[in-house]
Amino acid sequence: MDLRQKIRVVDDFPEPGISFKDITTLLCDGPSFQSAIRQIADFGRPRAIDLVVGPEARGFVIGAPTAYALGVGFVPIRKPGKLPGVTIRKDYQLEYGRDGLEIHADAIQPGQRVFIVDDLLATGGTIHSCIELVERSGGIVAGLGFLIELQYLEGRKKLAPYEIFSLIQYEQ
Ligand SMILES: O=P(O)(O)OC[C@H]1O[C@H](OP(=O)(O)OP(=O)(O)O)[C@H](O)[C@@H]1O
Ligand SMILES: Nc1ncnc2[nH]cnc12
Numbered sequence: 001m002d003l004r005q006k007i008r009v010v011d012d013f014p015e016p017g018i019s020f021k022d023i024t025t026l027l028c029d030g031p032s033f034q035s036a037i038r039q040i041a042d043f044g045r046p047r048a049i050d051l052v053v054g055p056e057a058r059g060f061v062i063g064a065p066t067a068y069a070l071g072v073g074f075v076p077i078r079k080p081g082k083l084p085g086v087t088i089r090k091d092y093q094l095e096y097g098r099d100g101l102e103i104h105a106d107a108i109q110p111g112q113r114v115f116i117v118d119d120l121l122a123t124g125g126t127i128h129s130c131i132e133l134v135e136r137s138g139g140i141v142a143g144l145g146f147l148i149e150l151q152y153l154e155g156r157k158k159l160a161p162y163e164i165f166s167l168i169q170y171e172q
Helices: 030-047 058-070 125-136 155-159
Strands: 007-012 019-022 051-054 073-077 087-093 098-104 112-121 140-150 164-170
Touching: 030 051, 030 058, 030 112, 030 140, 030 164, 051 058, 051 125, 058 073, 058 140, 073 098, 087 125, 098 125, 112 125, 112 155, 125 140, 125 155, 140 155
Parallel strands: 051 073, 051 112, 112 140, 140 164
Antiparallel strands: 007 019, 087 098
8 A cells, every 4th residue: 555645645735845745635535544544553563662642633543543453552742831740741843833842740640651643744843852851751762653753854854763663765
């Protein structure tokens, strides 16, 4: 199954110069969505994962079904002000724009092995922040999984030495 052809590429969205990779065209095709989640879960399975963590919003769409496929819990990382409990916060930089992220301080037990999952790796800023939040919570990052990797933004370099899996790569 060629999942790449299910991604819609929209140039100059949300601002000039950005080549936006739209996953909604993959998500609305059941067999493609199922195949994508199975492959990301297959990467996580041998890593003795206790929890999947995913950042709002698209990280929920990929991360929650991955957790379900692995039979483990899902922990959301949210944009500021959305989580009701005591949180840990980190500010970060995007390919476009700037934002912050929060996790519930009691969501991860010290020593738990965490699989961080998102739809797309661009600069790596989002996931770098997620790693910091997981580690400040006492979790062990056991792998990083993505549907898409934008290789031209070199996020992978920023995330070394963590083990990274991506299903679809764009070189430019
Ligand atoms: O590697 P980076 O440069 O950090 O970029 C990747 C992040 O950007 C997008 O999320 P966005 O913040 O646009 O939020 P959304 O999921 O709510 O659309 C995407 O879903 C990743 O989380
Ligand atoms: N080029 C891109 N396409 C889709 N989502 C993104 N998030 C950050 N950069 C992106």
